[in-house]
Amino acid sequence: MNKQKTSSNPGDDTLDRAIRGDEDAFSVLYKENVKKIYNYIFYRTGNVNDAEDLTARVFQRALKHITRYKRTKVPFSAWLYRIAHNLVANWHRDSKHKRELPIEDHTYIQSKGAVPEKQIEKRQEVEYLLSAIRKLPQDRQQLIILKYVENMSNREVGIIMKKSEGAIKSLYHRTLKELRKYVDKDEI
Amino acid sequence: MKENQDTVGLEQRLGSLLSPVTPQKDFVNALQESLKKKAQVVIEKPNYLYIVLLIFSGLFFGIFIYWLFTIFRKIFRKGV
Numbered sequence: 001m002n003k004q005k006t007s008s009n010p011g012d013d014t015l016d017r018a019i020r021g022d023e024d025a026f027s028v029l030y031k032e033n034v035k036k037i038y039n040y041i042f043y044r045t046g047n048v049n050d051a052e053d054l055t056a057r058v059f060q061r062a063l064k065h066i067t068r069y070k071r072t073k074v075p076f077s078a079w080l081y082r083i084a085h086n087l088v089a090n091w092h093r094d095s096k097h098k099r100e101l102p103i104e105d106h107t108y109i110q111s112k113g114a115v116p117e118k119q120i121e122k123r124q125e126v127e128y129l130l131s132a133i134r135k136l137p138q139d140r141q142q143l144i145i146l147k148y149v150e151n152m153s154n155r156e157v158g159i160i161m162k163k164s165e166g167a168i169k170s171l172y173h174r175t176l177k178e179l180r181k182y183v184d185k186d187e188i
Numbered sequence: 189m190k191e192n193q194d195t196v197g198l199e200q201r202l203g204s205l206l207s208p209v210t211p212q213k214d215f216v217n218a219l220q221e222s223l224k225k226k227a228q229v230v231i232e233k234p235n236y237l238y239i240v241l242l243i244f245s246g247l248f249f250g251i252f253i254y255w256l257f258t259i260f261r262k263i264f265r266k267g268v
Contacts, residue, residue, distance in 0.1 A: 023224055030220055038211040052215050056222070063223055126205050148206040176195050183198065 132182040140175040
């Protein structure tokens with residue numbers, strides 16, 4: 001798995017300046033994190049409009065509260081993921097969003113050059129897999145998205161989910177087991 | 189054994205199908221701009237001195253009117 005660095009505590013100086021209310025510094029933090037946060041929200045909601053709306057809200061909330069952000073060992077991106085997770089949880093709680101949403105087109109931007117039939121096939125497979133993932137409890141969905149979309153290690157996921165590396169490892173195995181059950185059930 | 193193979197198969201499937209997506213550039217730029225604008229908005233605190241002055245002048249004016257009213261009433265009674 002292609003590991004990406006998540007301890008994206010950008011230059012400490014940039015973060016310090018952003019905490020002091022420097023909007024240019026916040027802009028740098030925004031640029032570094034917007035794609036990751038958007039990705040996470042997109043896979044949790046399944047549609048572009050809500051992903052854009054919630055991503056905007058994450059950064060608006062971050063901007064509003066950044067002066068209260070306490071410098072700890074927890075990376076800044078983890079703070080953003082936690083805001084995103086809370087907003088997505090609220091979004092799911094809202095009953096009108098509970099209907100199943102088909103995943104929208106741009107998931108497949110990556111598969112440029114692929115034969116159209118193959119793209120359709122892949123799209124169906126992704127939709128099928130995501131519908132199985134959405135049957136999992138919220139924390140398990142979060143774990144799967146962070147591991148596979150954001151390519152995070154158990155340690156990095158643990159920081160965001162406020163759990164130990166061991167707890168994440170164990171949760172991951174239980175999650176795979178549960179997910180396999182849904183996938184197997186649908187395939188029968 | 190089979191369980192392990194199934195799990196590995198599922199992991200491979202997840203790894204190959206869940207790829208990162210790219211947000212639209214227009215959205216990313218528009219949001220950046222709106223965040224900058226938001227940062228420039230300064231919420232003015234209400235001028236408490238002005239409010240206090242307004243309340244006291246209103247009160248003073250009320251008392252003054254009442255005082256005038258009592259004076260006129262006395263004059264009017266004497267006149268009668």
